[in-house]
Amino acid sequence: MVCLDSALLRDLLRGGLTIRGVEHAAAGHVADSLVETSLRGVDSHGVNLYPHYCRAVEGGRINAKPDIRISRTAASVATVDADHAFGHHAGAVAIDAAVGMALETGIGAVSVANSSHFGAAAYFALRAARAGYLGMAFCNADALVKVYNGRSSFFGTNPICFCAPLSGEEPFCLDMATSLAAWNKVKNARTVGSAIPHGWAFDERGLGVTDPHQARSLAPLGGYKGFDLGMMVDILCALLANGPMSKDIPPMFDAPLSTRRRISHFFVALDISKFVPLDVFTNRLREMATRVRATPAMEGADDVVMVAGDPEKRCYAVRMVEGIPMADERFAELLEVLPGVAAAQVSG
Amino acid sequence: MVCLDSALLRDLLRGGLTIRGVEHAAAGHVADSLVETSLRGVDSHGVNLYPHYCRAVEGGRINAKPDIRISRTAASVATVDADHAFGHHAGAVAIDAAVGMALETGIGAVSVANSSHFGAAAYFALRAARAGYLGMAFCNADALVKVYNGRSSFFGTNPICFCAPLSGEEPFCLDMATSLAAWNKVKNARTVGSAIPHGWAFDERGLGVTDPHQARSLAPLGGYKGFDLGMMVDILCALLANGPMSKDIPPMFDAPLSTRRRISHFFVALDISKFVPLDVFTNRLREMATRVRATPAMEGADDVVMVAGDPEKRCYAVRMVEGIPMADERFAELLEVLPGVAAAQVSG
Numbered sequence: 224m225v226c227l228d229s230a231l232l233r234d235l236l237r238g239g240l241t242i243r244g245v246e247h248a249a250a251g252h253v254a255d256s257l258v259e260t261s262l263r264g265v266d267s268h269g270v271n272l273y274p275h276y277c278r279a280v281e282g283g284r285i286n287a288k289p290d291i292r293i294s295r296t297a298a299s300v301a302t303v304d305a306d307h308a309f310g311h312h313a314g315a316v317a318i319d320a321a322v323g324m325a326l327e328t329g330i331g332a333v334s335v336a337n338s339s340h341f342g343a344a345a346y347f348a349l350r351a352a353r354a355g356y357l358g359m360a361f362c363n364a365d366a367l368v369k370v371y372n373g374r375s376s377f378f379g380t381n382p383i384c385f386c387a388p389l390s391g392e393e394p395f396c397l398d399m400a401t402s403l404a405a406w407n408k409v410k411n412a413r414t415v416g417s418a419i420p421h422g423w424a425f426d427e428r429g430l431g432v433t434d435p436h437q438a439r440s441l442a443p444l445g446g447y448k449g450f451d452l453g454m455m456v457d458i459l460c461a462l463l464a465n466g467p468m469s470k471d472i473p474p475m476f477d478a479p480l481s482t483r484r485r486i487s488h489f490f491v492a493l494d495i496s497k498f499v500p501l502d503v504f505t506n507r508l509r510e511m512a513t514r515v516r517a518t519p520a521m522e523g524a525d526d527v528v529m530v531a532g533d534p535e536k537r538c539y540a541v542r543m544v545e546g547i548p549m550a551d552e553r554f555a556e557l558l559e560v561l562p563g564v565a566a567a568q569v570s571g
Numbered sequence: 572m573v574c575l576d577s578a579l580l581r582d583l584l585r586g587g588l589t590i591r592g593v594e595h596a597a598a599g600h601v602a603d604s605l606v607e608t609s610l611r612g613v614d615s616h617g618v619n620l621y622p623h624y625c626r627a628v629e630g631g632r633i634n635a636k637p638d639i640r641i642s643r644t645a646a647s648v649a650t651v652d653a654d655h656a657f658g659h660h661a662g663a664v665a666i667d668a669a670v671g672m673a674l675e676t677g678i679g680a681v682s683v684a685n686s687s688h689f690g691a692a693a694y695f696a697l698r699a700a701r702a703g704y705l706g707m708a709f710c711n712a713d714a715l716v717k718v719y720n721g722r723s724s725f726f727g728t729n730p731i732c733f734c735a736p737l738s739g740e741e742p743f744c745l746d747m748a749t750s751l752a753a754w755n756k757v758k759n760a761r762t763v764g765s766a767i768p769h770g771w772a773f774d775e776r777g778l779g780v781t782d783p784h785q786a787r788s789l790a791p792l793g794g795y796k797g798f799d800l801g802m803m804v805d806i807l808c809a810l811l812a813n814g815p816m817s818k819d820i821p822p823m824f825d826a827p828l829s830t831r832r833r834i835s836h837f838f839v840a841l842d843i844s845k846f847v848p849l850d851v852f853t854n855r856l857r858e859m860a861t862r863v864r865a866t867p868a869m870e871g872a873d874d875v876v877m878v879a880g881d882p883e884k885r886c887y888a889v890r891m892v893e894g895i896p897m898a899d900e901r902f903a904e905l906l907e908v909l910p911g912v913a914a915a916q917v918s919g
Contacts, residue, residue, distance in 0.1 A: 298646055328648070330648055332841060357806075357807075369869075370863055370876055372869060399799065429869030445796075452747075462735075463846040465847045468855075493680060515718055515721075515802070518721035521773075526720055528718055530799070531799040
């Protein structure tokens with residue numbers, strides 16, 4: 224295990240993309256997103272993905288020099304053709320456009336077609352929330368969540384993200400997959416050879432399994448409701464962007480790295496101050512969070528009472544001081560794609 | 572058990588409100604919503620609530636002649652002060668305003684303050700979807716869902732509703748509480764004297780119970796994610812409208828009928844045609860639904876594979892022919908508030 228300094232790491236990640244021909248702004252968004260996401264403790268969507276992204280640029284899946292086209296089709300909506308850019312970059316362009324329209328008209332919505340994996344949805348919604356807006360981000364993904372009552376999957380883990388500014392601290396941040404558990408946890412169980420809890424995953428016949436090697440699909444969050452939320456996300460993403468549905472998106476790791484995935488995103492920004500003075504809103508949200516956090520804990524609680532984003536804030540504070548921890552084999556993989564960087568330069 | 576003709580019932584419900592001084596448009600929205608909701612099989616939010624609503628008008632909780640004020644604060648957003656109107660009416664006014672703004676600018680968002688129970692959220696989002704828009708409706712409610720890891724409740728069952736037009740059939744319609752099970756099911760179990768499944772509800776210490784009489788709070792949908800979704804709904808409703816948070820809303824049935832509840836709503840309408848031609852969207856959504864429905868069923872499935880809104884469409888087709896079924900005691904209660912109406916007039 225090594226611990227990496229976040230500021231130094233950000234520069235190195237940006238540089239590693241630049242030498243692969245990725246344009247300056249895109250390299251910055253990817254590096255910022257990965258480091259912020261790792262600092263927040265969401266290791267499945269942070270720096271660990273960097274080597275994969277480098278290979279995806281080299282393979283042609285991700286376009287290093289995309290011609291991103293934005294069409295503002297009405298005062299409050301725009302469509303983006305991402306031209307297979309980094310999703311992190313296309314998404315940042317899109318949420319910034321949504322914020323710009325919201326400033327004028329109160330709300331802005333932007334659909335993104337022909338994109339790629341965008342990392343953590345929170346990166347985009349937090350951009351809006353830090354500027355005083357409600358931010359929302361949605362994304363589709365390859366089929367992985369089992370159809371309710373069916374044998375196989377149709378929708379991806381299709382995340383829903385909602386952020387809102389909170390007085391005196393980082394925004395409220397809900398960033399959730401519409402599956403019960405993450406596929407990453409199934410993969411981790413395979414690696415360490417442990418069983419997975421009953422109810423997380425299903426085999427090829429759609430029957431529940433605890434052996435992670437037999438898992439072919441994931442349980443939707445809370446039964447049919449989570450399944451329907453996943454379909455809602457695909458409607459907002461694939462259908463508004465006229466891109467492929469989850470079922471038709473090639474898998475992230477098992478498809479050739481030359482295959483473009485044509486992922487779709489959807490973003491919304493809402494100008495709070497058009498509804499209520501911003502300080503009234505942020506103070507009342509702080510009051511709401513404070514009151515929820517003050518709820519007496521139940522017997523057998525697995526942690527203190529929190530609101531969405533609290534675990535990530537706790538982790539961020541620790542990792543800003545101690546650095547971003549990384550398993551040795553992941554660190555070796557990272558150094559492989561950062562030629563000329565010595566281990567001692569980044570690990571504490 | 573009686574079966575009621577929906578067209579006749581709609582007229583009677585409207586008339587019963589009119590004689591209580593409710594203005595014409597509001598009486599129409601309430602009657603339409605209740606009958607449509609019962610036809611769709613959502614009996615907890617349909618005609619069964621009518622006697623309660625009549626008493627709420629008589630008690631002064633619901634304002635029969637409200638002065639509803641809409642302020643369009645920007646091109647795409649408006650705020651509504653409902654002046655304690657029927658939520659069904661305030662909501663219809665609000666979603667229609669959202670659709671009007673979406674037609675101009677691509678998307679419209681409307682926040683509603685000082686409202687009352689609005690019945691089924693689907694009534695509003697379906698209005699938008701039938702007109703070719705994506706429709707969304709949110710509402711807060713009195714505290715009933717247990718705080719994750721806490722002992723007691725803070726947020727209500729705060730519903731999320733999302734509807735989208737579907738070629739050749741009624742819209743896709745997701746209308747879900749952010750609790751795992753409905754409080755109504757706990758109340759039904761009390762009435763019939765049965766146990767409730769483990770995991771649905773908690774006692775006053777926040778411990779799981781199967782005795783419905785000990786239930787004080789409900790489980791959020793899928794653990795912490797459902798709890799956070801309920802908070803998101805309260806942010807969209809209470810905080811944008813500057814109204815009371817779930818925890819501060821008086822209960823629907825146990826508070827005096829003179830007490831105004833000051834419920835908040837939030838609505839969004841999005842003009843699909845600003846993103847993609849409407850027929851392309853509705854045909855692709857039909858294709859998506861058809862492919863999901865064609866997923867082979869798993870062993871032990873509790874029903875055929877469906878998408879959101881399918882059970883309600885099935886029920887609607889049956890009840891349009893056979894009428895709306897109502898338990899004898901509920902029917903007696905209904906006749907009590909419809910003076911001059913003989914049982915034989917409405918029951919088949």
